[in-house]
Amino acid sequence: MHDVVIVGAGPVGLFLACELGLAGCSVLVLEREPEPCSPVKAKPFGMRGLSVASVESFYRRGMLHRLRTASGAGDDFGAGHDGHEPTSLRGVGHFAGMVLDPAQVDVAALPYRLPSPAMDGMLTYLDAVESLLSERAAKLGVDIRRGVTVSAISQNDECAVARAGGHEYAARWVVGCDGGRSVVRGLAGFEFVGTEPQFTGYLMLGTIADPDKLSPGINLTPTGTYIRMAAEGHIGMMDYDGGTFDRSRQPTRDHLQAVLRRVSGTDVTLSDVQLASSFTDRAMQTTTYRRGRVLLAGDAAHIHSPLGGQGLNAGIGDAMNLGWKLAATVHGYAPDGLLDTYTRERHPIGARVLDWSRAQVAVMSPDPHARAIQGVVRDLLGTRDGTTYAFERLSGSSIRYDLGGEHPLVGRNAPDLCLDNGTRLGDLMQDGRGVALDFSADRRLHRPAMGWESRIRYAAGPAGNDLGLGAVLVRPDGVVAWTGDRTPDPESFERAASNWLGSPEI
Template identity: 80%
Template sequence: MHDVVIVGAGPVGLFLACELGLVGCSVLVLEREPEPHSPFKAQPLGMRGLSVASVEAFYRRGMLHPLRTASGAHDDFDGNPGPNPDADEPSPPRGVGHFAGMVLDPAKVDVAALPFRLPGPATEHMLTYLEAVETVLSEQASHLGVEIRRGVTVSAIAQDDESVVAHAGEHEFAARWVVGCDGGRSAVRRLAGFEFIGTQPQFTGYTMHATVADPEKLRPWFNLTPTGMYLQMPTQGHIGMMDFDGGAFDRSQQPTRDHLQAVLRHVSGTDVTLSDVHIASSFTDRAMQTTTYRRGRVLLAGDAAHIHSPLGGQGLNTGIGDAMNLGWKLAATVHGYAPDGLLDTYTRERHPIGAAVLDWSRAQVAAMRPDPHGQAVQGVMRDLIETRDGTTYVFERMSGSSIRYELGSEHPLVGRNAPDLRLEDGTRLGDLMRDGRGVALDFSTDEYLRGSARGWESRMRYAAGPARNDLGLGAVLVRPDGVVAWADDRTPDPEAFERAAGHWFGGPES
């Protein structure tokens, strides 16, 4: 029997498998598709943007450099040197993205207003593609002893108080826990009886790689029009479209060249011609979420728990956040040292994040509607994102820096993603997190917390010394997912630290 069976070998399932394998869990990943390669994962249709929070997740596990290499990514989008991670002050972001197709100016981001931002190797979002992400994660999973079986379709799930069994044809896969990371049409979600609720689509979206006979008739990048939206990417022939038909076409039939050309002409207001369509797919802005992320011994993460339109590239990033949040909590439960209720904090913390992403997607759709109401909202939004405050707000939402879990503390840093604090000897917080343990950073000259940290060595790492920029902190306790669990602005209080450590990591080891 495995500790955990993960259904789905996409980025979310593989990232979760790596998190569990990193701390010694026995993990089996089941994937329906027999082969990992697909034209929808390769360039150009497989292109995805990783938010700052997701880039930090790869960085903290030592996978950022391999991912950059696999993605063919430069430090900057134009090949110029990126920001200096050793600088004293954080630099402005070089890319912000868009809201509802309205591209934002990164120069208008107020860096001083960003909460606890410090220079580091992972302060920018990153362009990659799914095949590169899955390749890096698969290699890491294999290195950690994770078993991946492909061509396996789960057809039934049965659980009791002690275990859960995933049935696939004549085969049975028993585990203490099963996690569904099997996408928007999740079999695990359906078979385990999760309630899935939300709103119906407003549009059918299309993405395609095509040969355009007259590309000069299409403007580059995002174009909101009186009849919809189209996007012409720099990659030749990579086009996206949104047709506000109520989602009528999506998956009703395979999009043909004639249909795609008709939609492109409609939303662009041109007589552009598609000579050939090499590959195409459709999607909608259907926004749905399960009411809980756990039923007994079955949990969900990523698109299995929440679906929405791809506007803003939030789906993959939200899923990676789910995996980071769940991984260490499930591992602590498997190993038997999790405090009571720890696993339930997964739903409590991540469900509101998923709900907020669904609303963020709905708001963009409302602003893109080609009717007088949508046009009016769009006008207001254009005015707002022309302001410094408006651009900064959107950047915070899209980068993940605005996320803060309610952990019962008034300290402004607690519940947030930890900045990449750096000790005077050059050691960064990210360097200390590669083994999947939490980190206690003690900036006091007398190392007040060294004795208090004893007993949790297998669950947290202790590091002490002056910091290059300690943000006025005396000490900070960081969970394995990078979230600040406790912080003290004064001389650290060992008793308060011990209470926080026990709350998140259980009792000290004997």
Template identity: 75%
Template sequence: MHDVVIVGAGPVGLLLACELGLAGCSVLVLEREAESGSPWRAAPLGMRGLSATSVEAFYRRGMLHPLLKASGVAADTGPDTDADEPSPPRGVGHFAGLMLDPAGVDLAALPYRLPGPAADGMLTNLEAVESVLSERAAGLGVDIRRGVTVSGIAQDDEGVVAYAGEDAYPARWLVGCDGGRSAVRGLAGFEFTGTEPLFTGYVMLATLSDPDALSPGFHLTPTGMYLRLGTEGHIGMMDFDGGAFDRSRQPSREHLQAVLRRVSGTDVALDDVRLVSTFTDRAMQTTHYRRARVLLAGDAAHIHSPLGGQGLNTGIGDAVNLGWKLAATVHGHAPDGLLDTYARERRPIAAQVLDWSRAQVAVMQPGPHAHALQGVVGDLLGTRGGTTYAFERLSGSWIRHDLGSEQPLVGRSAPDFRLEDGTRLGDLAQDGRGVLLDFTADRRLRGSAAGRESLLRYAAGAARNDLGLGAVLVRPDGIVAWAGDPGFAREACERAVGRWFGLPGRGVPA
């Protein structure tokens, strides 16, 4: 029996497998597709944007440089990691097709942004992400089996079994990471609620009779939207038909040409269509993320339109949040209720992402009302405050879990603190343990390890920029669990250590 069976070998399932494997759990990943390669996962159709918080997740596990290499990105093109102050972001992105100027971001309004290798997002593709994660998972002893379609689930107080035909795969826990049409979600009886679509979206590789008929870039028109990327015939479009055409039948070349002409307002002609897929802006979320011994993560728990590229990033956040909590539960040292904090922390984040997606669709709709809204929203986003707000949303820096503390850093992704000896927080986090950074001169947190060294690393020393803090407790998922000013009480830190890592009253590691 495995500790955990994960259904789905996409980025979310593989990252979760890596997190669990790093913590010493036995993990089996079951994937329906027999082969890992697909044109929909490679560039250009598989291109995805990783937010800064997602890049941090790879950086903190030592996988950023392999990901940059697999993505064809030079490692020296990132931010200046030796700078004393953070540099402006290289890009912001768009809201509903309204492009944002990175020079408009007010860095002074981002008090917890520090220079580091993962200070910005990046463009990659699913094939690159999955290749890096698959290699790391295999190195951690994770068993990945492809061509396995889960058709049944049974569970009791002792464990759960996934069935695929006549084969049975028992485990103590099962996690569905099998996408927006999740089999696990339906088999385990999760309720899925939300809003129905307003448009059908299309993504295709096609050849235009006249390559100059469509301008490159993102174009919001009075009748919809079209997007042309690169020179390989990568075209996207949105037709506000209420989602009527999504996967109802295979789109013909004639249908695609008619839609493209309507939304572009041109007489463009398609010579041929090599690949095409459809999607909608349906926005749904499960009412719970756990039913007994079955949990959900990524698109299995929440779906929405791909506008802004938030889906993959939200799923990555799910995986790193769930991984260490489930591992602690498997090993029997989780504090009471730790696993329940997964849904409590992540479900509100996904709900806000769904609303962010809905808001963009509302602005993009054809008609005079949406057109008027586009003007107002465009003016607001063009202000310094508006651009900064959008940057926070798109970079992931807006995310703050409610951990019951008024300290403004608690619940946020930890800045990449750099100690005077050059050690960074990202270096200390690579083994998957929590980190307690002590910036005080008297090392007041040094004490008995008391068996805690397997769960938490202790690092002492002055920081290049400590943001006015005396100590910071960082969870394995990179979230700040506690922060104290230079005059903090040791007892407050110990309570936080006990809350998140158990073993209360036994000191903190030496």
């Protein structure tokens, strides 16, 4: 019997598998598709945007350099890679089709921002992400089996069982990472609630006979939206039809041409279509991310339109949050209720993403009321405060979990604190342990920290920019769990460590 069975070998399932494998868990991944490669995952169709928070997750596990290389970004992609604070960002995305100006982001106003190799978001491709994570998972001892379709889920007080093709795969825990049409979600009886779609969206790759009839970039029109991507023939469309197109059938060339003509207001001609897919803005979320020994992460737990590229990023955040908590539960040292904090912390984040998506759908709607709102929003996004607010939401830097600490840094993603000897927080987190940074002159935390050697990495020394802190405890997912002043109290540190990482005696 495995410790964990993960259903779904997409980026979220593979990232979670890596987190669990890094923590020494026995992990089996079951994937329905027989082959990992697919044209819809490759360039340009599989292009995805990673937020700053997601880029930080790859950085903290030592994968950022390889991901940049595989994505064609290169080592010079991340602002701050040279250790100096950048004056602006390279790209910050859009809200409702209105592209944000990176120069308008007030970098100084961002909470606890420090120079780091992971200060910008980046563009990547699904095949690059999955290939990297699959290779890492294999090196960590994860068993990935493809061409396996799960047909039943059962559980008792001791284990959960996924059934597929006459085989039973038992584990102490089962996690559904099998996407927006999650089989695990339905089989395990999760309640899935939300709002119905306003539009049908399309992505296609084809040959356009008269491309000059289409404007480049994102175009909001009186009849819908179309996006002419950088790659020739790569088009996105939003048709506000109430989501009536039957997504069980493949869109034909004639259908796609009719939609493109309608939303663009032109008589553009599609000569042929090589690839096409459809989606909607249906926004749904499970009421909990755990039912007994079955958990959900990524699109299996929450679905919404792809506007703003939040889906993959929310899923990576889920995996980063769940991984160390589930591993601690498997190994028996998790404090009481630790696994329940997964839903408590991530469910509100998922709800915010759904509302962010709904707001964009409402603003982009081709009606007079929406167009009036577009004008107001465009004016607001043209201001420094408006752009900074939108960037905080898109980047994940506005996320703060309620961990009960008094210091405003507690519950936030930790900045990349750097000791004077050059040691960075991100470098210390590659083995998946929590980190205790002790800046105090007398190294007050050294003795208490030594009780958690297998779960906390201790590093001490002065730091040029310690944010006025004497010490900080960072959870394995990069979230600040505790801060101490210039003379940190070891007993306070011990309580915080025990609350999140369990008793040192275990």
